[in-house]
Amino acid sequence: MNTYFDNRLVIYQNYFDLKYCQQTFDKLLKEIKWLQKSHNNEGKIVDLPRLTANYGEKSYNYSGLVFNPEPWTDFLLELKTVAENLASVQFNALVLQYYRDGNDRVNWHSDDDSCVGTNPVIVSMSFGESRDFWVRHKTHHDDRHKFTLHSGDIVIMQGDMQHVYVHKVPIEKDKTEARLNLTFRKVVT
Numbered sequence: 001m002n003t004y005f006d007n008r009l010v011i012y013q014n015y016f017d018l019k020y021c022q023q024t025f026d027k028l029l030k031e032i033k034w035l036q037k038s039h040n041n042e043g044k045i046v047d048l049p050r051l052t053a054n055y056g057e058k059s060y061n062y063s064g065l066v067f068n069p070e071p072w073t074d075f076l077l078e079l080k081t082v083a084e085n086l087a088s089v090q091f092n093a094l095v096l097q098y099y100r101d102g103n104d105r106v107n108w109h110s111d112d113d114s115c116v117g118t119n120p121v122i123v124s125m126s127f128g129e130s131r132d133f134w135v136r137h138k139t140h141h142d143d144r145h146k147f148t149l150h151s152g153d154i155v156i157m158q159g160d161m162q163h164v165y166v167h168k169v170p171i172e173k174d175k176t177e178a179r180l181n182l183t184f185r186k187v188v189t
């Protein structure tokens, strides 16, 4: 386990073994109801550069997008328990991202939407292709760091991370395989 940015970011490398990762990847790819969402970019309707889904008891709405969450499945509850034990937090919402290849991405943002309150604890699990994950201070732009997240890694973001830092998963043209990312969150509204 490694910690960065004064404990705001915690990374457990290879938390899940290869076999579990492969089974989980296949299961999620098949079982999750993946959606192609679009958003309004200065009057133009543009597809998000990834597929996405929302599960759990609470809707996690972001970037003006409203989700109707699907109910927990037994398998997602199993992963939720892992997240809860690691972070000592009860989660009620899950956001999933499906990066089909290296062209799919998520731009600089912080997960500071009002529905999660101040200083949210977010547990993120990655399965499939390795992808870069950048973190940058909101005002001191030199304070930035590139991590590579591999299949089976777990990341915890906590404290004032979402208020002080932004993060992104950029395009990596040479990546041809898919990556799935799950973020467990606690919606308080």
Ligand SMILES: O=C(O)CCC(=O)C(=O)O
Pocket: 095, 097, 106, 111, 124, 133, 149, 167, 169, 181, 183
């Ligand atoms: O894919 C990742 O590692 C990060 C996803 C993310 O930032 C998000 O879902 O808010």
Ligand SMILES: [Fe+2]
Pocket: 109, 110, 111, 167
């Ligand atoms: Fe995020």
